[in-house]
Amino acid sequence: MRTRNQKRRPSYNHRDAPKWAKIFAACVVGFVFLSIVAACLSTPDSDTSSKSTKSTPEKTHESSTPSKSSEAPKSEKTHFTSGDPDPALKTRVESALKSTNTDATFDDYNAADNSIWINYEVSDTHFTNKGMVKGARADTAAILEELRDKNIDVSSVNITGNLGSSIAFSVVYNEDTIMNHDWFTMPNEQVWAVRDGGTVNPTFVNG
Incomplete structure (x- = not known):
């Protein structure tokens, strides 16, 4: 029991919170929501980039293949082979x-x-x-x-x-x-x- 001289503590009601606190809380909630959305949207891009990275060696291998066929040795001299000269x-x-x-x-x-x-x-x-x-x-x-x-x-x-x-x-x-x-x-x-x-x-x- 409280004595007469003891002051009663006022009860806290969230409705009594100042307006700036409400605005701040709303911004925090909005920031968290936007962060979640951005994380979800960025996931497919990373998958796409990883796929393109894996396909790069295949293109490099294909482009290097034709150069091997062009390395056949060529004769320095060519002979005439018929009655009329080549x-x-x-x-x-x-x-x-x-x-x-x-x-x-x-x-x-x-x-x-x-x-x-x-x-x-x-x-x-x-x-x-x-x-x-x-x-x-x-x-x-x-x-x-x-x-x-x-x-x-x-x-x-x-x-x-x-x-x-x-x-x-x-x-x-x-x-x-x-x-x-x-x-x-x-x-x-x-x-x-x-x-x-x-x-x-x-x-x-x-x-």
Whole structure:
């Protein structure tokens, strides 16, 4: 029992709480609710990202497969295989001759011994016969160097030099001779001397 002098404690009623407390409580409840909703929405994205991550190695494996097939070794040389020269090789020969800046042209191919024949028009722009001979030897060396540089694989090359209606020279070089000489540095007077066959018209040389 309370004495008369003891004060009675006032009873607490939530309705008497200040307005700011109610607002604060409402914000807390709303924040918790939004956090739950956000967590639920983020779960499918994480599943999707994990699936995409697992599929990445498969794509990488597929893209790396074709590169293996492209590693097959290629032959450095291609042989003529019929009476007519292979179109690709004929193109290479003509390209080599064009690079010489001479009037040399592809003439014929002999399938029996895998040899090619080249026609060449001797330039008559030189003032002396000696100059024509020296120029013809230089052009012969240029033709052989280009064939060597383009790696034309034939058993022999026959170069025929024409001066008007007459043949000035017809020289033959075997594959080993072509490949084993540096024609650009060879002395001019040795170009025809190292040939493996053929002839040089004495009248043309001695003029």
